[in-house]
Amino acid sequence: MLGKKSHIAIFVLPALLLFVTFGLIPLVTSGIYSLFEYDGIGTMNFIGFGNYVRMFTEDPNFIRAVLNSLLLTGASLFIQLPISLALAMLLAKGVKGEKYFRTIYFIPVVISSMVIGQLWIKIFHSEYGLLNMLITTVTGQTFDYSWLSNPNTAFLSTVVPAVWQYIGYHMLIFYAGIKSISKDYYEAAMIDGASKWQTNVKITIPLLAPVIKTCSIFAITGSLRAFDLIYVMTGGGPNNASHVPATLMYNNLFRRGLYGYGSAQAFFIVIECLVFSYIVTKLFKKAEENASVL
Amino acid sequence: MKKLLGKIFAAVLSATMVIGLAGCGKSEDNPSGGEGTDNVTLNVWHQWSNDTNELKRLYDTAVAEYIKDNPHVKIETQTLDTEAYKTKISAEFAGNARGIDVFYYWGAGTARKLVNADKLLPLDEYITDEVRGRILEGSTTAFSYDGKLYSVPSFSWFMTLYANKDLFDQAGAKLPTTYDELLEAVEKLSALDGVTPLAAGAKDGWNAAFIYQAMALREVGASSINAMLSGETPFSEEGYKEAAEKVVELYNKGAFGRNPLESGNDDANAAFGNERAAMRIMGSWLANGIYTDETATIDPSNVVVLNMPVIPGKGDVTDYAGGFVESFWVNKNTAHQEEAAKFAIYINERMGVAAYETGTGFSGWTTEADESNLNPLFIEIKEILGNSREGVLAWDTSLDAEPASIHNEMVQTLFAPNANVDDFIKAHMDAINK
Numbered sequence: 001m002l003g004k005k006s007h008i009a010i011f012v013l014p015a016l017l018l019f020v021t022f023g024l025i026p027l028v029t030s031g032i033y034s035l036f037e038y039d040g041i042g043t044m045n046f047i048g049f050g051n052y053v054r055m056f057t058e059d060p061n062f063i064r065a066v067l068n069s070l071l072l073t074g075a076s077l078f079i080q081l082p083i084s085l086a087l088a089m090l091l092a093k094g095v096k097g098e099k100y101f102r103t104i105y106f107i108p109v110v111i112s113s114m115v116i117g118q119l120w121i122k123i124f125h126s127e128y129g130l131l132n133m134l135i136t137t138v139t140g141q142t143f144d145y146s147w148l149s150n151p152n153t154a155f156l157s158t159v160v161p162a163v164w165q166y167i168g169y170h171m172l173i174f175y176a177g178i179k180s181i182s183k184d185y186y187e188a189a190m191i192d193g194a195s196k197w198q199t200n201v202k203i204t205i206p207l208l209a210p211v212i213k214t215c216s217i218f219a220i221t222g223s224l225r226a227f228d229l230i231y232v233m234t235g236g237g238p239n240n241a242s243h244v245p246a247t248l249m250y251n252n253l254f255r256r257g258l259y260g261y262g263s264a265q266a267f268f269i270v271i272e273c274l275v276f277s278y279i280v281t282k283l284f285k286k287a288e289e290n291a292s293v294l
Numbered sequence: 295m296k297k298l299l300g301k302i303f304a305a306v307l308s309a310t311m312v313i314g315l316a317g318c319g320k321s322e323d324n325p326s327g328g329e330g331t332d333n334v335t336l337n338v339w340h341q342w343s344n345d346t347n348e349l350k351r352l353y354d355t356a357v358a359e360y361i362k363d364n365p366h367v368k369i370e371t372q373t374l375d376t377e378a379y380k381t382k383i384s385a386e387f388a389g390n391a392r393g394i395d396v397f398y399y400w401g402a403g404t405a406r407k408l409v410n411a412d413k414l415l416p417l418d419e420y421i422t423d424e425v426r427g428r429i430l431e432g433s434t435t436a437f438s439y440d441g442k443l444y445s446v447p448s449f450s451w452f453m454t455l456y457a458n459k460d461l462f463d464q465a466g467a468k469l470p471t472t473y474d475e476l477l478e479a480v481e482k483l484s485a486l487d488g489v490t491p492l493a494a495g496a497k498d499g500w501n502a503a504f505i506y507q508a509m510a511l512r513e514v515g516a517s518s519i520n521a522m523l524s525g526e527t528p529f530s531e532e533g534y535k536e537a538a539e540k541v542v543e544l545y546n547k548g549a550f551g552r553n554p555l556e557s558g559n560d561d562a563n564a565a566f567g568n569e570r571a572a573m574r575i576m577g578s579w580l581a582n583g584i585y586t587d588e589t590a591t592i593d594p595s596n597v598v599v600l601n602m603p604v605i606p607g608k609g610d611v612t613d614y615a616g617g618f619v620e621s622f623w624v625n626k627n628t629a630h631q632e633e634a635a636k637f638a639i640y641i642n643e644r645m646g647v648a649a650y651e652t653g654t655g656f657s658g659w660t661t662e663a664d665e666s667n668l669n670p671l672f673i674e675i676k677e678i679l680g681n682s683r684e685g686v687l688a689w690d691t692s693l694d695a696e697p698a699s700i701h702n703e704m705v706q707t708l709f710a711p712n713a714n715v716d717d718f719i720k721a722h723m724d725a726i727n728k
Contacts, residue, residue, distance in 0.1 A: 042411045126552065
């Protein structure tokens with residue numbers, strides 16, 4: 001009775017409905033709000049791209065927040081992912097207690113960011129923090145630097161747990177990717193006399209290109225829209241030094257009551273994520289084609 | 295194919311509408327509740343969410359009595375923590391806030407946004423002459439806008455300096471009455487091991503702001519500050535800059551410990567309650583906490599309350615920080631305006647009297663109250679209040695949301711090394727004089 005296309009339509013419908021009501025419509029409404037001067041309750045004044053202009057020309061906090069989020073992105077890409085990949089390769093080679101380690105590395109991913117935030121606040125505490133105690137013990141002099149309440153180190157101190165938290169997540173994806181590579185390649189390489197290092201660089205990594213691409217996109221978009229850990233640990237302070245766009249947006253929306261301006265920042269985050277995903281896809285196009293040829 | 299697509303499109307549209315309707319339907323049904331002719335359900339929201347909170351208990355008792363006297367009224371109460379509560383109320387009133395009939399809120403600058411958007415019900419016609427006669431004179435300023443009264447007072451707060459007499463004796467310091475004496479005391483107290491002279495709790499912006507506001511009160515004086523907060527006069531350098539410099543001076547003398555931005559309100563209260571801090575600048579509610587907090591080790595008889603230290607030659611010793619600002623308000627869109635207004639007036643009076651009887655705040659009503667259980671600290675505060683005349687509310691409740699949050703953030707910068715007072719003043723001018 002139903003044609004093939006209508007089948008598709010029916011099965012797509014539930015997901016489509018959810019996506020439209022909870023994804024597309026809110027996105028479009030924040031896009032619309034971002035063009036207004038609006039306090040969330042009173043009248044809405046249309047000001048065109050005024051909010052966007054304000055963001056980049058009048059708001060030093062926003063520029064700083066964007067730079068912070070780029071720093072976090074860099075740390076995720078060039079510190080987090082390489083560590084994850086290295087761990088995944090080690091584990092996939094068959095280490096003793098492989099399953100055991102896999103679970104241990106994954107634990108931070110399952111713990112709520114609130115808990116992780118609280119844990120690291122304690123580690124960075126000036127008086128009883130683990131870090132300062134360690135420094136005090138090593139140097140023999142009392143060290144009571146407050147990492148999270150000093151504008152120079154507040155943001156960096158949140159980057160450390162942010163990077164640490166998701167190492168296990170990416171590791172698991174890489175691990176699954178490596179496990180799915182056929183053993184034949186390695187056997188052939190061994191017969192040809194390839195070293196372990198050569199098989200890693202010439203077989204594993206090229207064949208893993210699609211997985212690396214996916215992880216890169218996750219890491220980038222995750223960093224650009226980071227919120228929870230930073231909100232818990234510093235709340236964007238002190239003196240707005242550790243904001244990322246998402247915490248600044250929250251502050252503008254709910255503390256300062258600037259709905260229009262906050263929506264503009266929210267919209268900016270969406271655009272930023274899309275642009276970066278597009279760039280990553282482009283960059284990996286060649287590598288992915290090679291991977292599928294092999 | 296085209297026809298089919300059309301059908302699917304129509305189906306999607308109608309499904310969306312059904313979902314939308316279901317959403318609306320639910321929220322519209324809720325406030326009216328009962329189907330009986332006279333039965334009324336009121337949805338009431340407040341921010342005393344913690345079960346250990348004295349005010350929550352008092353509220354529940356008052357509601358139970360109200361229901362007993364008005365059997366046709368059902369009260370459904372919802373609570374959230376302060377920050378989440380503020381967010382929730384803003385979000386609800388972006389729409390019609392259909393699920394809220396009566397709600398707790400802050401007057402002055404905070405509720406002005408709601409009044410301007412015509413979201414609140416003026417209560418004038420519901421306040422009988424008899425009720426009006428019981429309202430304490432001068433306690434309604436924060437609730438009246440354009441000559442209309444949108445709420446009635448409940449209880450007020452009063453800022454004092456709490457000091458640990460024991461620690462002062464150990465340090466050989468004198469209880470301060472002037473700013474210079476405060477500096478002297480700070481110097482002596484900081485010699486004590488493991489004791490912060492004055493716990494600031496500056497991680498919470500409003501705690502930091504309290505200390506600055508106390509200095510500004512003495513530098514500038516209440517009437518000038520009130521004129522500035524209400525927008526009659528601009529925020530200028532005069533006085534406000536000196537106040538900021540005094541906070542910086544205190545910080546540099548080690549008054550707040552090395553890293554005051556690391557601990558918030560709760561940490562600071564705990565530090566004072568466990569004798570790790572010698573002083574605390576806080577509202578009158580702390581007095582009750584000193585007696586009721588089970589984790590505190592401090593002997594309440596060791597605590598003294600002092601008027602804010604004065605700066606000789608400036609300000610007026612009768613100026614104070616505090617006043618009436620919290621109360622219950624009525625959503626204009628409520629389906630039961632009369633019942634909601636009646637309840638709001640009732641609960642404000644009851645909470646005002648009950649808060650006074652338990653020593654948490656001062657009642658905005660002349661209604662007779664039972665004073666037998668007042669704690670000694672609270673009686674001391676009451677005496678200081680008796681000698682006070684003009685009050686200034688916390689700035690973040692008087693100003694609009696944006697300057698209020700900029701004020702709290704900028705004050706925090708004074709609690710760190712290399713604070714820049716000029717930036718502080720400039721940020722305030724930009725935000726407040728806009």
